[in-house]
Amino acid sequence: MNTERDRDWALLRERAEALLDDSRLGVSTLSTIEIERLIHDLSVHQIELELQNEELRTTQNQLEQTRDRYARLYHQAPVGYLTLDASGIIRQTNQTFASMVGRGRGELAGRALADFLADPEHDVFLGRFSAFFKNPEGKSIDVTLCNKDTHKFAARLTGRKDADALLLPRRELVPSMTLLLVIVQDISQQKAMEDALRASEERFRGYYELGLIGMGIMALNKSWVQFNDRLCEILGHPRAELATTTWAEITHPDDLAAEIAQFNRVLAGKTDGYTLDKRFIRRDSQTVHTIISVRCVHSPSGSPDYLVVIVQDITERKALELELRRLATTDPLTDLANRRHFLAQVELELELLQRYAKPAALLMIDLDHFKQVNDSYGHAAGDAVLRHFATVARHVLRKVDLLGRLGGEEFAALLPGTDPEGARQLAERLRQIIASSPAHTASGIITITVSIGVTLFALSDSAADTVLARADRALYRAKDEGRNRVEVDIPELPLLPL
Known part of the structure; x- marks a missing residue:
């Protein structure tokens, strides 16, 4: 046309x-x-x-x-743009790069990019730039640039051959000149994050290899993916064996359901982790008490990927806690419940009666003429007699019953779920067996008898002392009637709701 x-x-x-x-x-x-x-x-x-x-x-x-x-x-881009020739000379730059290095754009034209690099990197960059210029695709160079105030910052250079030179004055273009468009990104924050991550990983690796606690990575199928030597030591299984074992297989049966419930909540996304006390079964069938902390690591899509597990061996601590609890609740001579622990259990039993109408009985027991034993055989023999009584009485009472030493030669027995006749029969049986079971001591064989007062818990009882006082009255009546006998004191008010 x-x-x-x-x-x-x-x-x-x-x-x-x-x-x-x-x-x-x-x-x-x-x-x-x-x-x-x-x-x-x-x-x-x-x-x-x-x-x-x-x-x-x-x-x-x-x-x-x-x-x-x-x-x-071009000039307001979030990254710096440079047009470089094969010698690394700046032919053109945008305002962003000029601001990065704290200079005007006019000051940069004709300068070598290497002039703005930190001194240790200057020669290294010149050696790398030639190859970068010839084939920049898919490559990058990390450098440290300096601004006018000598402030240094990390930057990443990427390039594109045959750069667009629309903004370059035509008089500066040479027909045969090949230019490179270089993109300059300030990666100071990224480097700081990478350094922090690297330091964190090194700390984690240090903890992992130091062996103070057991650490491992757990797959979603409950298998162990990776773990340190300390975890093998705690769980008592060699590495090769643990690698083919799930944590569920070596968990104490009584603790398995609780952890599976928590584990399933993590898989369902309801929580990111959990911490709990649990027991493992070692290869030698011994039980190890631990505290485990589990945290879930998610994939980029947000779904659970794997779990990081920290395991601390608290077996010794548990043993110490049990010993402290035993010392706090046990009479050191007879190994029975001490007065404080016994009265606390009586209070709990009284609450059960008042809330659920569960019957219970109480025996007050006193060794007859015990002062004469101490006077005739000595206190060591007296202690032996007290221990002998505790041993015999424990065998007579049921497993649910609680026997306690209230002080001196005075004992008490808590009988849950016992009616008046059952309590009386048990007390009578105990009296007979004690009378027919003399104590063998270093000072000789010593025969003892006991007086026993029996009472039942009543809804009107306001505290443990009320029950003990009623049993104590029955005990003193047994003593007044000649000792070596059982007396019963039944509350006048209803024992249970009508």
């Missing part, structure tokens, strides 16, 4: 020039109508040219606007 129009214009121009030549010579080969038609065609063509010029001006304005937008994007 444009070729045909250009041909028509050439013919029109030739005709107009011929007409002008003829007019200068005073000769006219065209009629008046032909001349008017030629003038008309020239006018039309002039209008077309003006319209084309207008289109060109509009296109030029649009190009300038596009160029301005490109320039704004």
